[in-house]
Amino acid sequence: MEHLNQDNRVPDDLLKLRARIDEIDHKMLDLLIKRNEVIKEVASVKQKTGFGIRDFTRERELLENRGNLGEEGGLRREVIESLFRVILWASRDKQASLNAALPAEVDVKTIGIIGGLGGIGSLLKKMFEEIGHTVLIADVGTQLSNAEVANQSDVVVIAVPIEVTLTVIEEIGPHCKEDALLLDVTSTKTAPVAAMCNKATCSVVGTHPLFGPSVHSLQGQRIALVPERVTDEWLSWLEQLFSARGLSVIMTTAKEHDEAMGIVQVLTHQATEILGRTIQRLQVDIPKTLEFTSPIYLIDMLMAARHFAQSSELYASIQMSNPETSKVLDALRTSGEELRMIVESNDREAFNTLFEEVHEYFGSFSEQALEQSSFLIDRLVERG
Numbered sequence: 001m002e003h004l005n006q007d008n009r010v011p012d013d014l015l016k017l018r019a020r021i022d023e024i025d026h027k028m029l030d031l032l033i034k035r036n037e038v039i040k041e042v043a044s045v046k047q048k049t050g051f052g053i054r055d056f057t058r059e060r061e062l063l064e065n066r067g068n069l070g071e072e073g074g075l076r077r078e079v080i081e082s083l084f085r086v087i088l089w090a091s092r093d094k095q096a097s098l099n100a101a102l103p104a105e106v107d108v109k110t111i112g113i114i115g116g117l118g119g120i121g122s123l124l125k126k127m128f129e130e131i132g133h134t135v136l137i138a139d140v141g142t143q144l145s146n147a148e149v150a151n152q153s154d155v156v157v158i159a160v161p162i163e164v165t166l167t168v169i170e171e172i173g174p175h176c177k178e179d180a181l182l183l184d185v186t187s188t189k190t191a192p193v194a195a196m197c198n199k200a201t202c203s204v205v206g207t208h209p210l211f212g213p214s215v216h217s218l219q220g221q222r223i224a225l226v227p228e229r230v231t232d233e234w235l236s237w238l239e240q241l242f243s244a245r246g247l248s249v250i251m252t253t254a255k256e257h258d259e260a261m262g263i264v265q266v267l268t269h270q271a272t273e274i275l276g277r278t279i280q281r282l283q284v285d286i287p288k289t290l291e292f293t294s295p296i297y298l299i300d301m302l303m304a305a306r307h308f309a310q311s312s313e314l315y316a317s318i319q320m321s322n323p324e325t326s327k328v329l330d331a332l333r334t335s336g337e338e339l340r341m342i343v344e345s346n347d348r349e350a351f352n353t354l355f356e357e358v359h360e361y362f363g364s365f366s367e368q369a370l371e372q373s374s375f376l377i378d379r380l381v382e383r384g
Contacts, residue, residue, distance in 0.1 A: 032087070035087075035091075036090075036094060039091050039094050039095060040094070040098065042091075042095065042100075043094070043095040043098040043099075043100035044098075044100075046095065046100040046101070047098075047099060047100050047101075047102065047103070050103075052101060053092055053095045053096060053100050053101050053244075053246070054092060059088055062084065062088070063081050063084055063085070063088075066080050066081070066084045067080050067081050082375075089217075089219055089220070092219050092246060093217045093218075093219045093246065096218070096219060096244065096245050096246040097130065099130075099131060099132075099244065100244075101240075101243060101244035102131060102240070102241075102244045106131060106132040106133070107237075108132055108133055108134060109133050109134070109154040109155055110133070110134045110135075110136060110152060110153050110154050110155070111128050111133050111134065111135050111136070111153060111154065111155040111156075111157065112135075112136040112137075112138065112149035112150060112152065112153030112155070112156045112157065113125055113135060113136070113137055113138070113149075113157045113159055114138050114139075114146050114149060114150070114156065114157065114158045114159060114160060114168055114172060115138075115139055115158065115159040115160035115161075115168075116135070116136075116137030116138065116139055116142075116157075116159065117137065117139040117140070117142070118139070118159060118160070118161075118213075119212070119213030119214070120159050120185055120209060120212075120213045121137075121139070121157075121159035122213065123213045123215075124157060124159060124185075125137065127218070127245055131241065131244075131245075136149045136152060136153055137149070146168060146171055146172050146175075147171065147172055147175045149172075150172040150175040150176050151175045151176075151177070153176075153177075153180065154177070154179075154180055154181070155180065155181045155182075155183065156172065156176055156180060156181070156182050156183065157183045157184075157185065158172070158182075158183065158184040158185065158186075158192075159184075159185050161313065161314075161317060162186050162187065162188065162314075162317035162318065162321050163313075163317050163321070165184060165186050165192050166191060166192065166195050169184070169192065169195040169196055169199055169200075170195065170199055172200075173195075173196065173198075173199025173200035174199060174200070176200045176201075176202045177202060178201050178202055179202065180202040180203070181202065181203045181204075181205065181230070181234045181237075181238070182196050182200050182202050182203065182204050182205075183204075183205050183206070183207050183238075184196065184206055184207065185207050185208065185209055186206075186208065186321075187208055187261055187265060187317075187318050187321075187322075188257075188258055188261065188318075188321045188322050188323070189206040189208065189224075189226050189254040189257045189258055190254040190255060190258050190323060191321075191323075192206060193206040193226055193228045193254045194254075196228075197228055197229050203229060203230040203231050203234045204228050204229045204230060205225055205226060205227050205228065205230050205234070205235065205238060206225070206226035206228060206254060206257075207223060207224065207225055207226070208223065208224040208226075208257065208261075209221070209222075209223045210222040210223060210224060210250075210264075217246070218245045218246045218247055219246035220246065220248060221246070221247055221248070222247065222248045222249075222250055223242055223247045223248070223249055223250070224250045224252050224257055225238070225239070225242075225249055225250065225251055225252070226252055226253060226254050226257060227251065228254065258322055258323055258324055259324055261318075261322055261324070262322055262324030262325065262327070262328045263328065265318050265319070265322070266318070266319050266322050266324065266325050266328045266329070267328050267332060269307070269315055269318065269319060270319065270328075270329060270332060271332065272303060272304050272307045273307070273308075273315075275300065275304050276304045276305075276307065276308050279304070286301070289301075295377040295380055295381060296377075298380065299376070299377075299380065338354075339354070342354065
């Protein structure tokens with residue numbers, strides 16, 4: 001035991017090695033800064049030529065090449081690929097912020113956002129202004145009213161809480177210009193889209209950003225579009241605008257969207273809320289359980305705690321406004337009762353059968369999930 005460093009002083013030899021590592025890291029950062037300067041030139045070329053931001057062939061070739069070079073140098077391929085995927089993501093994000101996917105001359109629109117001081121409204125305001133559009137805001141306490149903004153805008157975006165969306169649509173619909181474009185951003189689409197078509201004579205597209213206002217980047221985020229009644233020109237304009245900012249555009253119908261959100265939002269939110277409520281009812285010592293945590297339990301706890309740290313009004317509105325809610329929650333309750341009965345009766349055969357049936361239903365996605373969740377677990381463990 002004599003070799004142990006009793007006073008925990010960092011050995012001189014280790015300090016020298018750390019200094020060398022710092023020097024190397026600084027050189028790596030300098031190279032990344034230089035790479036970023038080249039990316040600015042890339043964005044300029046892409047804007048002039050109309051070449052898209054993302055080139056999947058180039059990305060595959062780059063990752064393969066960097067992975068091979070890393071392996072030749074004794075590095076793990078998956079580590080190098082992870083590193084360069086982040087670098088590529090940052091590159092795409094930079095190009096999008098420089099409007100690489102938009103024409104050099106933007107057809108400037110006046111865009112009115114009802115609820116523009118809220119989270120998603122502020123995010124959209126920033127995005128539209130970065131592109132070069134003029135943005136008008138109507139919200140509580142603003143100088144312009146909802147009707148005035150609607151009347152003065154080429155594009156009107158309704159970004160208010162779900163529970164008042166229909167009321168706002170009824171208020172501003174008649175004030176929208178006939179050649180305007182009217183959008184909403186709520187997480188349900190059937191009722192808002194029908195109301196917009198009924199109350200306004202202009203083009204109507206329901207939208208649902210499948211992300212929150214706190215995202216660090218729009219790169220790779222998804223947005224659903226319901227082109228209920230819209231001219232080809234407006235739909236093309238809207239799709240190009242979102243794609244240029246790095247968003248993945250999903251064309252759908254109001255019914256298809258709400259059915260999907262019944263699973264994506266209602267089912268998952270309710271399951272998370274049941275987990276959190278159960279933790280609270282059992283008076284679980286959370287810090288103590290985290291001492292024994294597995295990565296999966298940690299992920300579940302992080303998502304539950306994150307959920308309850310956000311707006312209860314938002315989650316109430318999401319679940320209480322979706323037309324699929326009752327059907328989804330009935331299925332959740334039935335499945336919970338089925339599993340409880342199987343477990344409490346110690347029926348292993350029934351449990352194994354249920355497990356296999358669900359596994360078969362997920363099909364090839366199960367193998368994909370194993371790979372991708374392993375990646376997430378590795379990243380979480382690294383953060384320690």
